[in-house]
Amino acid sequence: xxxxxxxxxxxxxxxxxxxxxxxxxxxxxxxxxxxxxxxxxxxxxxxxxxxxxxxxxxxxxxxxxxxxxxxxxxxxxxxxxxxxxxxxxxxxxxxxxxxxxxxxxxxxxxxxxxxxxx
Amino acid sequence: xxxxxxxxxxxxxxxxxxxxxxxxxxxxxxxxxxxxxxxxxxxxxxxxxxxxxxxxxxxxxxxxxxxxxxxxxxxxxxxxxxxxxxxxxxxxxxxxxxxxxxxxxxxxxxxxxxxxxxxxxxxxxxxxxxxxxxxxxxxxxxxxxxxxxxxxxxxxxxxxxxxxxxxxxxxxxxxxxxxxxxxxxxxxxxxxxxxxxxxxxxxxxxxxxxxxxxxxxxxxxxxxxxxxxxxxxxxxxxxxxxxxxxxxxxxxxxxxxxxxxxxxxxxxxxxxxxxxxxxxxxxxxxxxxxxxxxxxxxxxxxxxxxxxxxxxxxxxxxxxxxxxxxxxxxxxxxxxxxxxxxxxxxxxxxxxxxxxxxxxxxxxxxxxxxxxxxxxxxxxxxxxxxxxxxxxxxxxxxxxxxxxxxxxxxxxxxxxxxxxxxxxxxxxxxxxxxxxxxxxxxxxxxxxxxxxxxxxxxxxxxxxxxxxxxxxxxxxxxxxxxxxxxxxxxxxxxxxxxxxx
Amino acid sequence: xxxxxxxxxxxxxxxxxxxxxxxxxxxxxxxxxxxxxxxxxxxxxxxxxxxxxxxxxxxxxxxxxxxxxxxxxxxxxxxxxxxxxxxxxxxxxxxxxxxx
Numbered sequence: 001x002x003x004x005x006x007x008x009x010x011x012x013x014x015x016x017x018x019x020x021x022x023x024x025x026x027x028x029x030x031x032x033x034x035x036x037x038x039x040x041x042x043x044x045x046x047x048x049x050x051x052x053x054x055x056x057x058x059x060x061x062x063x064x065x066x067x068x069x070x071x072x073x074x075x076x077x078x079x080x081x082x083x084x085x086x087x088x089x090x091x092x093x094x095x096x097x098x099x100x101x102x103x104x105x106x107x108x109x110x111x112x113x114x115x116x117x118x
Numbered sequence: 119x120x121x122x123x124x125x126x127x128x129x130x131x132x133x134x135x136x137x138x139x140x141x142x143x144x145x146x147x148x149x150x151x152x153x154x155x156x157x158x159x160x161x162x163x164x165x166x167x168x169x170x171x172x173x174x175x176x177x178x179x180x181x182x183x184x185x186x187x188x189x190x191x192x193x194x195x196x197x198x199x200x201x202x203x204x205x206x207x208x209x210x211x212x213x214x215x216x217x218x219x220x221x222x223x224x225x226x227x228x229x230x231x232x233x234x235x236x237x238x239x240x241x242x243x244x245x246x247x248x249x250x251x252x253x254x255x256x257x258x259x260x261x262x263x264x265x266x267x268x269x270x271x272x273x274x275x276x277x278x279x280x281x282x283x284x285x286x287x288x289x290x291x292x293x294x295x296x297x298x299x300x301x302x303x304x305x306x307x308x309x310x311x312x313x314x315x316x317x318x319x320x321x322x323x324x325x326x327x328x329x330x331x332x333x334x335x336x337x338x339x340x341x342x343x344x345x346x347x348x349x350x351x352x353x354x355x356x357x358x359x360x361x362x363x364x365x366x367x368x369x370x371x372x373x374x375x376x377x378x379x380x381x382x383x384x385x386x387x388x389x390x391x392x393x394x395x396x397x398x399x400x401x402x403x404x405x406x407x408x409x410x411x412x413x414x415x416x417x418x419x420x421x422x423x424x425x426x427x428x429x430x431x432x433x434x435x436x437x438x439x440x441x442x443x444x445x446x447x448x449x450x451x452x453x454x455x456x457x458x459x460x461x462x463x464x465x466x467x468x469x470x471x472x473x474x475x476x477x478x479x480x481x482x483x484x485x486x487x488x489x490x491x492x493x494x495x496x497x498x499x500x501x502x503x504x505x506x507x508x509x510x511x512x513x514x515x516x517x518x519x520x521x522x523x524x525x526x527x528x529x530x531x532x533x534x535x536x537x538x539x540x541x542x543x544x545x546x547x548x549x550x551x552x553x554x555x556x557x558x559x560x561x562x563x564x565x566x567x568x569x570x571x572x573x574x575x576x577x578x579x580x581x582x583x584x585x586x587x588x589x590x591x592x593x594x595x596x597x598x599x600x601x602x603x604x605x606x607x608x609x610x611x612x613x614x615x616x617x618x619x
Numbered sequence: 620x621x622x623x624x625x626x627x628x629x630x631x632x633x634x635x636x637x638x639x640x641x642x643x644x645x646x647x648x649x650x651x652x653x654x655x656x657x658x659x660x661x662x663x664x665x666x667x668x669x670x671x672x673x674x675x676x677x678x679x680x681x682x683x684x685x686x687x688x689x690x691x692x693x694x695x696x697x698x699x700x701x702x703x704x705x706x707x708x709x710x711x712x713x714x715x716x717x718x719x
Contacts, residue, residue, distance in 0.1 A: 060700055064693040071689035074682055085192065103140045110147035257680050264687045268694050278701045285714045288702045292650055292711070295691055296641055299657035302684060303634055306664035310627070315676050366717040 061113050072101060125188045128176055128200045131169040131208060132248050138165035139241035146234020155232035156223070162237040163219050166244070170212040177205040182613050188252065195316050199254045202613040206466055207251040207389045210473050214382040215244045217477045220589035221484050222374040224582070228487050229277060229372060236276060240378065243269035247386035251393075255316040256305040259390050263301070263354065267294050270383055273375045274367050286363075286370025293363045297353035304347025311340035317398035321618065324401040333404055341405050347394070348406060354387035357447060358416040361440050365428075368436035373487060373494070376432055377480030380439040385469040388446060392462055396453055396616040403454040411451045411547060417444025418554040426561045431483055432494040434561055435476070438520060441558060442472055445551060448535050452542035459615045464531075464538040467611045471527035471600055475519040478593030482513045485582050485590070493580070499565055500572035509582070510569050512594045517562040519597045522555045527600035534608070626667035633660035646709040647702060651695050658688050 040047055079086065079094050086093075108114060126133070142158050180186070180202050189197040219240065226232050242265060249262030271294060275287030309315050312323040327335050353360040368376045395406060421441030428434040446468045452461030486493030503510040519526035532555060539548040582590070600607050633656060640653030662681045669677020699709070706713040 057700060060696055064696050067689055068693045071686055074686055078679075078682065100136075100140060103144055107143050107147045110144075257676075257683055261683055261687065264691070268690055271694055271698065275698050275701060281705050281716055284698070284701045284705050285716050287698050288647065288711070288714055291695060291698050292641075292647065292654070295651065295654045295695065296657075298691070299634075299637070299641075299654055299661065302658060302661040303664070305680075306630075306661050306668065309665065309677065309680075310668050313672050313674075315680065369717055 058116070065108055065113060069101065069105070125186070125200075128186060128188050129198070131172040131176075131212075132245060134165060134169045134172060135241050135245040135248070138162065139238050139245060142234050142238040142241060146238060148234075152232050155226075155234055158234045158237050159219060159223060159226075162241060163216055165241065166212050166216045166219065170209065170216070173205050173208045173212065176200060177202060177209070177613075180205065180613075183615055187254075189258075196254045196318070197258045198249070198252045200252060201615075203392075203462070203466070203616055204248075204251040204389075206611060206614050207385060207469070208248050210385050210466075210470050211244050211247045211251070211382050214378065214385070214473050214477060215240060217473075217481075217589045217593065218374050218378040218382075220585040221377065221477070221481050223585045225372055225374050225484050225487060227583070228489060231277065231372070236273070239269040239273050243273070243378075244382065247382055247389075250386045251389040253390070253393065254318070254397075256308070256394070257315055259393065260298075260301060260305065263386075263390060264298065266383055266386055267298070267354070270375075270379060274371045274379070276372050276375060277370075280370070282366075282370035283372070284370070286367040290363045290367035293353065297350040297360070300346050300353075301350035304343045304345070304350065307339045307343025307346065311337060311343060317394065318618075320398040321401060324399070328401050333402070336402055336405070340402065344399060344402065344405050345409065348391075348409060351387060351391040351394070352413055355384055355391065355443050355447075356440055357413050357443050358420045358440060359413075361417070361421075364440060365424075365433045365436040368439075369430060369432050369494075373432065373480055373484045373492060376436075377477050377484075380435065380480070381473045381476050384439065384443060385473065388443075388450075388465060388469060392450055392453075392465065392616060395450060396462060397618060400454070400457060400617065403457070407451055407454040410447055410454065411544070414444045414447040414451060414547060415550050417441060417447065418550055422554045422557045422561075425558070428561075429496065430494050431496060431499070431565065432480075432492070434565075435479055435483075438558065438561070439476065441554065442468075442476070442520070444554075445532060445535055446472070448539050448544065448547050448551060451547065452538040452544060453617070455542040455544060457617060459617050460541060461538045462616050463612050463614055464534040466614045467534050467608060468531040470607070470611065471519070471531035471597070474593045474596040474600070475516050475526070475528050478512065478516040478590060478597060479520060481586065481590045481593060482509065482516065484586060485509055486578070486580055488578050488580050491578070493578075496565065496568050497572075497574070498578070499568045500574040501577065502569040505574070505577055509590075512590055513569065514566055515594050515597055517566055519601065521559045521562040523559075525598070525601040527597045527604075530600055530604040530608075623667055623671045626663060630660045630663040630667070633657075633663065645712060647699050647711050648709050650711065651692075651699070655688060655692070658684055 075097060076094065079090055083090055138161065142162065145154070145158055148154065180200070182202065185199050185201040187196040187198075188200050191197060219237070222236065222240075226236065244266075246262045246265030246267070246269065249265065250259055253259035253262050271287060271291045274290050275284055277283035305315065308320065312320045314320055314323065324336070324340075349360060356364040368379060371379065395403075395410075399406065418441050421437050421439075421444055425434050425437035425441065428437060446465050449461040449463075449465035449468065452464070453459065454461075483492070483494050486498045491498070499513075502513070515526060519528035522528045522532040532551070536548055536551055539545075539551065637653045637656035637660060640656065641650050644650050644653060662684055665677040665680045665684070667677075669675065669680075702714075703709055
């Protein structure tokens with residue numbers, strides 16, 4: 001048990017150092033607050049908006065469209081693995097599937113959901 | 119070795135709906151005026167009529183008790199089947215869809231909300247339901263369920279500028295996704311317990327364990343999976359205590375969608391529940407009969423009591439639809455208790471009768487709809503008998519039918535359910551059915567009294583329009599025909615059979 | 620040695636975490652995330668069981684769960700955006716127009 005004592009001391013010191021140094025810093029440092037000091041990036045790009053500002057609803061639209069098309073292509077994978085055994089039937093199935101996706105794509109396109117500028 | 123196969127001609131109604139739905143989707147993006155949208159609506163009615171004819175064609179070709187595998191995998195597993203049960207339910211969905219579409223024309227006109235997407239989603243929703251009626255494994259059934267549910271979520275939020283519509287749809291969607299998770303977890307437990315997701319294999323596995331070790335040998339995962347899955351199905355059929363979304367989603371949605379939601383998705387949820395419980399899980403019926411019996415009693419009691427307290431006709435009909443789902447559930451319990459098809463037939467007949475009477479009752483709300491009002495308050499019905507005697511007469515027929523008074527379809531439906539319950543010696547359920555039906559009369563008669571005794575202060579000008587008038591007459595005709603001359607309908611429905619020997 | 624039991628326990632733990640999250644959180648988006656966690660725990664069960672039984676059924680189920688939940692997410696985001704536009708908040712407590 002006693003052989004673990006050095007480790008215990010080490011852990012105790014390690015735990016103590018963090019509050020100690022932070023506390024010392026808080027005590028010793030000069031406290032002068034001005035707008036430049038309070039900026040998120042004191043010496044970086046100037047902030048021009050808040051984080052919780054409004055985002056164009058268009059982002060959601062594109063995200064939703066992307067999400068669906070991205071995930072639906074998962075069904076091509078099983079066909080690609082087994083297309084030799086599925087023969088013509090599998091091919092027809094995949095063509096029908098892709099035709100449905102294309103129809104949805106045409107819909108999205110014609111609705112103007114992919115257009116950025118008005 | 120069985121080959122991968124696909125009987126296209128038996129699935130022709132589904133294909134018709136997919137082709138039409140995709141066509142509507144593309145058409146609805148075409149810039150154009152109202153006429154184009156109305157054209158899509160007319161085309162949607164035509165498409166469903168074609169699908170209906172094709173369903174009838176396969177139905178006549180099927181012998182009694184026949185079950186044709188439609189989609190067969192490389193290892194011989196059957197994904198979809200076509201049998202009289204599935205085809206009769208498809209008839210109910212499609213008839214519900216056609217009547218809904220006919221009733222939609224007026225509502226869309228009043229709300230100035232013509233879009234092609236509306237018809238697309240109704241078409242795809244019905245396609246999903248048809249898969250739910252035909253599915254033969256837990257996965258196919260679930261994909262059908264989600265196809266339907268996702269379409270109906272969007273339809274519930276259709277009036278997206280109205281607070282009630284969005285709020286109802288949000289609740290419906292969150293609870294619906296939640297119940298979907300339940301269904302899948304239940305399915306995974308059943309898969310773990312039986313080693314298959316195919317209903318036939320699940321039944322075989324359960325039969326084997328029951329024969330070898332008795333009912334005691336059914337382990338905890340199976341029981342838990344069954345209960346968790348049942349929760350999801352009861353949610354979709356809007357039964358107490360899983361009904362909380364129902365009144366809000368029904369009140370918020372545009373009225374034809376409410377009518378649709380109360381009839382077709384409910385029937386589809388029952389179809390799926392019957393398919394799973396009767397085909398797959400009948401060997402362990404002792405695990406679910408009691409559970410469903412309690413749910414049926416709660417639904418009948420709470421549905422009727424809460425409906426009495428409503429001030430809004432759509433909400434009242436929403437609670438009444440919960441009570442009616444409770445009545446129908448008795449049939450499923452009866453099949454579980456006896457192992458015969460009688461209960462299943464009673465449920466199917468009830469769903470058929472309920473489709474006509476409930477669509478009709480909501481149709482009258484649509485009839486009273488006008489610019490700035492949904493026509494869903496009791497006051498809107500004041501003095502209707504004197505203002506519009508024919509419409510009032512139709513509404514009285516629908517309400518008497520919902521109340522279960524002869525000579526209407528609702529009476530015949532309740533009679534069959536009652537008979538199934540008594541045959542299965544479920545006397546408590548039969549008594550609760552009778553008592554709560556009497557309670558239910560109260561709020562239906564309250565509406566009838568409004569039509570007779572009250573006088574409208576400033577009667578609103580309302581128009582029916584030809585499609586709505588036609589749909590209402592159709593509903594009224596069938597409600598009376600089934601009630602007065604029910605035998606052909608009973609014979610027709612009695613072809614539906616699920617119990618496998 | 621990791622057995623089928625470990626997977627099932629982990630999955631049921633995840634499912635319960637999702638369940639509690641869906642029942643207790645206030646933001647509609649977080650509720651939806653919790654529901655997705657429930658679905659993913661089911662994915663884990665199906666994959667583990669499919670491998671245990673030596674069948675493809677489990678993996679096929681997972682394919683469909685992933686694809687359908689993507690579609691569900693798309694519709695969920697659309698409805699939630701409509702909800703936020705009306706109520707200016709994601710808190711589901713704002714859905715208080717209609718009560719039982």
